Amino acid sequence: MFDSIIAGFIAWLEDIISAAGAWGIMGLMVLESCNVPIPSEATLPFAGYLVSLGKLNFHVAAWASAIGCLIGSAISYYIGYIGGRKFIEKYGKYFFVSKEELEDADKWVEKYGDWAFFICRMLPIIRTFISLPAGILKAKKRTFFILTFVGSLIWSYALVKVGVELGEHMAAIMPLWHKFDEVIIILCFVLFGVYLYKHIKKLKK
Numbered sequence: 001m002f003d004s005i006i007a008g009f010i011a012w013l014e015d016i017i018s019a020a021g022a023w024g025i026m027g028l029m030v031l032e033s034c035n036v037p038i039p040s041e042a043t044l045p046f047a048g049y050l051v052s053l054g055k056l057n058f059h060v061a062a063w064a065s066a067i068g069c070l071i072g073s074a075i076s077y078y079i080g081y082i083g084g085r086k087f088i089e090k091y092g093k094y095f096f097v098s099k100e101e102l103e104d105a106d107k108w109v110e111k112y113g114d115w116a117f118f119i120c121r122m123l124p125i126i127r128t129f130i131s132l133p134a135g136i137l138k139a140k141k142r143t144f145f146i147l148t149f150v151g152s153l154i155w156s157y158a159l160v161k162v163g164v165e166l167g168e169h170m171a172a173i174m175p176l177w178h179k180f181d182e183v184i185i186i187l188c189f190v191l192f193g194v195y196l197y198k199h200i201k202k203l204k205k
Contacts, residue, residue, distance in 0.1 A: 026068035033072025048163020062156040069152035073131040080135025121151025
C-alpha cells in the first residue's frame with residue numbers, strides 16, 4: 001500500500017513537470033525548500049529524462065530548480081528569522097533545547113555556519129529543512145543566500161544529469177537511489193537519539 005502511495009505521488013510530480021515544464025520544476029522546488037517533503041531526487045531526474053527526449057532544455061531545468069530553491073529557502077529563512085527565535089527561546093525547553101544550547105548553536109554558526117549550510121544544501125532530506133534553523137540562528141543573509149543558490153545549482157545540475165544519463169531506465173534505478181535517503185534518515189534518528197540521551201543525562205545531573 002505504501003509503495004502504491006509513493007508511486008502515485010511521484011506520478012503526480014511527473015505530471016506537473018510534463019505539463020508546466022521549467023515553471024513546474026521551479027514551483028516544486030519552492031515547496032521543497034519551504035519544508036514540504038517533496039523529493040528533488042524524484043523531481044529532477046524526471047526533468048532530466050524530459051531533457052533526454054528534447055522536451056526540456058538542460059540548463060533551463062537546472063537553473064529553474066536552483067531559483068526555486070532560493071525562493072523557497074528565503075521564505076523558510078525569514079519565517080525562522082522573524083518568529084522562530086522568540087518561539088525557541090520561549091518554548092525550546094519543551095523540545096529539549098535550552099538557552100545555553102541555543103547560544104552554543106549561535107557560536108557554531110558564527111564559526112562554521114556558512115560552509116556547513118552550503119554542504120547541507122547538497123544532502124538529501126537535510127536540504128529540505130536547513131533554511132528554517134538558519135533563520136532561527138540568524139545566519140548571515142547575503143552569504144547564506146549566495147551559498148544556498150550555488151549549492152542548489154550544483155545539486156540541480158547533478159540530478160538533472162542523472163535523469164539525462166539514465167533516460168528510460170530511470171524507473172528501474174530509483175528504488176536503489178532512494179536507499180541513500182533511507183541511510184540519511186536513519187543517521188538523523190541516530191544523531192537525535194544521541195543528542196536526546198546527552199540532554200536527559202545533563203538534566204539528571
